[in-house]
Amino acid sequence: MPTEEFAPAKVNLALHVTGQRADGYHLLDSLVVFAGVGDRLTAEPAEGLSLDVTGPRAEGVPTGPENLVMRAARLLDPGRGARLVLDKHLPAAAGIGGGSSDAAAALRALARLWGLPLPAAGATAVLGADVPVCLDPRPRRMAGIGDVLSEVPPLPPAWLVLVNPGVPVPTPAVFRALARKDGTPLPPLPVCTDAPSLAALLRGMRNDLEPPARGLQPRVTEALAALGAQPGCLLARMSGSGATCFGLFAREAQAQGAATALALSRPGWWVRAARMLPGADQATRATT
Numbered sequence: 001m002p003t004e005e006f007a008p009a010k011v012n013l014a015l016h017v018t019g020q021r022a023d024g025y026h027l028l029d030s031l032v033v034f035a036g037v038g039d040r041l042t043a044e045p046a047e048g049l050s051l052d053v054t055g056p057r058a059e060g061v062p063t064g065p066e067n068l069v070m071r072a073a074r075l076l077d078p079g080r081g082a083r084l085v086l087d088k089h090l091p092a093a094a095g096i097g098g099g100s101s102d103a104a105a106a107l108r109a110l111a112r113l114w115g116l117p118l119p120a121a122g123a124t125a126v127l128g129a130d131v132p133v134c135l136d137p138r139p140r141r142m143a144g145i146g147d148v149l150s151e152v153p154p155l156p157p158a159w160l161v162l163v164n165p166g167v168p169v170p171t172p173a174v175f176r177a178l179a180r181k182d183g184t185p186l187p188p189l190p191v192c193t194d195a196p197s198l199a200a201l202l203r204g205m206r207n208d209l210e211p212p213a214r215g216l217q218p219r220v221t222e223a224l225a226a227l228g229a230q231p232g233c234l235l236a237r238m239s240g241s242g243a244t245c246f247g248l249f250a251r252e253a254q255a256q257g258a259a260t261a262l263a264l265s266r267p268g269w270w271v272r273a274a275r276m277l278p279g280a281d282q283a284t285r286a287t288t
């Protein structure tokens with residue numbers, strides 16, 4: 001029986017850089033959520049380990065052992081086989097953790113297929129700093145280099161419009177261009193009951209990687225301005241090290257309207273409207 005896992009886009013609603021370790025990795029304090037748009041990973045029993053990469057965003061994604069899905073499989077069990085198919089819908093190297101979310105989806109799918117326990121989140125950071133938070137994709141506060149996770153109060157229903165202006169912004173270059181590495185941590189996170197109060201809270205936070213990314217790639221500034229000009233956009237900010245930016249919206253109709261308008265005016269850009277995924281506790285409440 002094949003097993004399938006959704007690999008949702010990761011969005012850093014806020015990302016403060018609070019320090020740097022001796023090995024060069026940066027200490028972060030980030031409010032991370034996931035969006036209802038992503039890749040799909042299918043795993044079925046097979047003798048050896050193989051990977052096919054399909055889908056609208058497959059081009060340029062590595063298909064060999066360097067793909068994070070293959071590295072995740074080898075981390076879980078270096079000896080076992082499976083036929084893996086990765087259906088790519090997220091742009092790669094785009095600040096929305098596509099590869100990390102794929103790796104986490106592979107760990108979930110293969111743990112089920114092979115009857116193994118999931119590794120502890122912290123142990124998956126060897127695959128990439130974003131993999132631990134993607135292992136159980138729900139709203140989290142992410143600290144350390146990405147390996148220290150904590151719960152956040154329930155977030156309100158909200159919609160995100162994700163916009164990638166189609167330019168690469170390499171993560172190491174953005175961290176190198178960061179002027180100060182000793183930013184303040186996130187403030188305490190109170191309960192927000194609606195999207196406008198979440199936007200007000202987020203306005204008191206930042207993405208410290210946004211100024212250096214804008215300096216390296218002016219298209220990021222263009223994407224932020226285009227999002228911010230959409231009716232109903234409560235806040236526009238960059239995710240991760242870019243270049244994908246998000247707009248926060250209260251209602252689906254506004255988000256879909258903004259996505260349609262942006263896709264029409266910028267045909268080369270990747271634009272998607274998606275629900276901000278709730279935590280497991282909220283999802284359970286919503287269906288009961």
Ligand SMILES: C[C@@](CO)(OP(=O)(O)O)[C@H](O)COP(=O)(O)OP(=O)(O)OC[C@H]1O[C@@H](n2ccc(N)nc2=O)[C@H](O)[C@@H]1O
Nearest residue numbers: 024025026095096097128129130145171172175240241242
């Ligand atoms: C910046 C963030 C924020 O969520 O997101 P993305 O832009 O990648 O989506 C992540 O920390 C990225 O995670 P990930 O992409 O898995 O990073 P890794 O592969 O481990 O590292 C890529 C490079 O980023 C830099 N890096 C990454 C994480 C970190 N805490 N400090 C760093 O300095 C290092 O230069 C490293 O060589």
Ligand SMILES: Nc1ncnc2c1ncn2[C@@H]1O[C@H](COP(=O)(O)OP(=O)(O)O)[C@@H](O)[C@H]1O
Nearest residue numbers: 066067068092093094095096097098099100102
């Ligand atoms: N499954 C994968 N999907 C996308 N990129 C991958 C994957 N496996 C390895 N990579 C490599 O990882 C790098 C970072 O990709 P990704 O995780 O999508 O970006 P980001 O870290 O900016 O969120 C890419 O440059 C790509 O070559």
